[in-house]
Amino acid sequence: EDEKRKYVRGKKLGEGTYANVYLGHLRHDPSQLVAIKKIKVQKEYTEGMAPDAVREIKHLQELSHPNIITLHSIFSSKDQNLNLVLEYLPLGDLEMLIRDTDRVRYGAADIKAWTGMLTRAVWFCHENFVLHRDIKPNNCLIAADGEVKLADFGLARSFADPYKPMTTNVITRWYRPPELLFGAKHYSGAVDVWSVGLVLAEMVTRAAYLPGNSEIDQINLICQGIGTPTEENWAGVTKLPEYTVPKEVTPLHGKNYYISRFGVIGHEGVDLLMKTLILDPKKRITARDMLKHEWWHKDPKPTLKKNLPKKS
Numbered sequence: 001e002d003e004k005r006k007y008v009r010g011k012k013l014g015e016g017t018y019a020n021v022y023l024g025h026l027r028h029d030p031s032q033l034v035a036i037k038k039i040k041v042q043k044e045y046t047e048g049m050a051p052d053a054v055r056e057i058k059h060l061q062e063l064s065h066p067n068i069i070t071l072h073s074i075f076s077s078k079d080q081n082l083n084l085v086l087e088y089l090p091l092g093d094l095e096m097l098i099r100d101t102d103r104v105r106y107g108a109a110d111i112k113a114w115t116g117m118l119t120r121a122v123w124f125c126h127e128n129f130v131l132h133r134d135i136k137p138n139n140c141l142i143a144a145d146g147e148v149k150l151a152d153f154g155l156a157r158s159f160a161d162p163y164k165p166m167t168t169n170v171i172t173r174w175y176r177p178p179e180l181l182f183g184a185k186h187y188s189g190a191v192d193v194w195s196v197g198l199v200l201a202e203m204v205t206r207a208a209y210l211p212g213n214s215e216i217d218q219i220n221l222i223c224q225g226i227g228t229p230t231e232e233n234w235a236g237v238t239k240l241p242e243y244t245v246p247k248e249v250t251p252l253h254g255k256n257y258y259i260s261r262f263g264v265i266g267h268e269g270v271d272l273l274m275k276t277l278i279l280d281p282k283k284r285i286t287a288r289d290m291l292k293h294e295w296w297h298k299d300p301k302p303t304l305k306k307n308l309p310k311k312s
């Protein structure tokens, strides 16, 4: 195909769960670097990555936003592998910054800046009827100018048709919202908001807040760390196909609980965090309303992107 001929593939940059990533450049201009992500073909396709993946991902080419990784091109090679030509972002991701506690220092203003960029990315997806569904620090890539770019739309799909059941086996476990853990078939942008909340919490403490080692453990951690989902705080939850919670009900934690753990982002920051971690997806804050929150205007102001900490 023609799209394929536009690029020259270079050395392997890394290997992911379902893809190999290569450096590449434009054939007519070798100074224009790209990342070529070659999705491994699996014999048994999971629902989210069926052969219609090309069509699914194609519309992401139109999602143009400073906080969303640019998808330059998409083509399938003769072995039927799917090749995504992406913006080349060699400075790593938020996870690397969060984990490198020895060398990377950051504070409330930096967290506010990163959270703002991530929230704008999610807002833009949702405005365009796209759910990301796999938001985690490792999918927040850092551009040379400091911009956070949401990547890995492998599982993203349009939610324009709310009556089409969607697969529930999405989102890395730690960032997975309770409605998916309970097997809800119809879900919304609220799934991404939950993940953003957990990324925010993790930036603050530099440790995952709900690091479940199985689905059951994940539900248990949510009950302990947030509160037990019940009919009182979430009407209809007990009717979800896979609803199970520990017998011992934990009441929802109050503001002071979150202040003691996440207080460095201030009262307003904690207020926003709590609204992203509301159990009932219908009551959870939307990305749009997150952007209207008072936190953004309180001191400290978000760090200018050129001054944000970077991988050394």
Ligand code: ADP
Pocket: 013, 014, 015, 016, 017, 018, 019, 020, 021, 035, 086, 087, 088, 089, 090, 138, 141, 152
């Ligand atoms: P994961 O399964 O960890 O999400 P990916 O398949 O997205 O991994 O990518 C594997 C590796 O390739 C990453 O760890 C990173 O080093 C590199 N990589 C991925 N995307 C890009 C990109 N757009 N620019 C530069 N390097 C990238």
